[in-house]
Amino acid sequence: MVPTLTGELDEVVASVADRARDLDAGHADTRVDITAAGAAGLLGRGVVDGSLASMIEVIERVSSVSLSAGFSLWAQRMTIEYVARSPEPLREKHLASLLSGERIGVTAMAAGLKQVAGLGEVPITGRRGRAGVVASGPIRWASNVYDESLIVLPVRTEGTTLVAVVDADAPGVDIRSAPDLIGLGSTASTSLELTEVTIPDDNVISADLTAFVRGIRPVFLLLQCAFCSGAIGAALDGAAESLAGVNEVFRPEFDERTAEFDSIRSRLAVYAAEPTTPSPADLIRLRLDAARTAVAASRLEATVCGGAGYATGTATNRRFRETAFIPIQSPSEGQLRWELAQFE
């Protein structure tokens, strides 16, 4: 991919790199990075300005120094994508503050994607009340969850499943305390419970989850590939430093991972230019390849780095733990393999 962005991105990446260790240790959170990217005008690429390729570059480069920050940026950017596809009043109300990073966005859409794939039902249910839809149920996991966040979530009602925005501090929203994680501890990832939360009709983004997911899915998957790709590049750079001497025996694996990385990046560039043209199966294949290569590359890096990479304070160890998240991130490796099998 040809670099297209200038000094603003370099500054954001340098700041994330300086904070990567604190982020990993949970001594900082990624709001600072979201706000910095917003202030630099980097969050709306491919939706309100610029190209999707340049958004991929932003997420890829940030993820190459911290997957925590890259993942949080992805979640923010997806919230922006959803709101940008909303009716005009919702766009008016929320888009600018999400783009600037003043408001933090939460994509609680995993259950929605699973339902559309035919793998279960959205657990948040809604019934019609006097002031809108009254929603109750769990969000098993979501990231960027702060009291001041804006959450996008699916609600299953009789006859249809909606996509709506909810303020994280709305009455009836209970944010559970975040569990200790092996990585991504700075991403405010936790579970929530909704009890009789009133969602006014004005807060509905779409009354048709299936059509909505079909629309956002290419961008959703391509931007996930971007954070995988950032992690792969960093792991291969880390591995390359230790490939001499006895470790020359790992050269064939390193070359294979490098070839996979090149293939992922070139497909990403082609698909980003026309996100609606790759077939659903091709998109799933790319996302699966990106997930598997991220895990394999960080595993290779840890192996060739030896004991140094086993110490939790090292970047090698951080990548090893961070990339363990990728196969379970929705759509999980299990879901992607299951979906791909439907096409083959």
Ligand SMILES: Cc1cc2nc3c(=O)[nH]c(=O)nc-3n(C[C@H](O)[C@H](O)[C@H](O)COP(=O)(O)OP(=O)(O)OC[C@H]3O[C@@H](n4cnc5c(N)ncnc54)[C@H](O)[C@@H]3O)c2cc1C
């Ligand atoms: C740190 C962290 C941050 C996260 N952030 C977000 C976020 O911001 N937004 C968001 O939407 N989600 C988020 N998630 C959730 C994530 O995207 C996945 O949905 C979640 O990790 C899946 O784990 P689960 O335990 O809910 O698994 P389940 O969905 O219960 O799946 C468990 C296993 O079973 C497989 N499986 C799934 N469905 C079926 C089925 N019907 N039949 C058979 N097997 C099945 C899966 O492939 C998986 O291997 C986050 C998760 C974590 C750990």
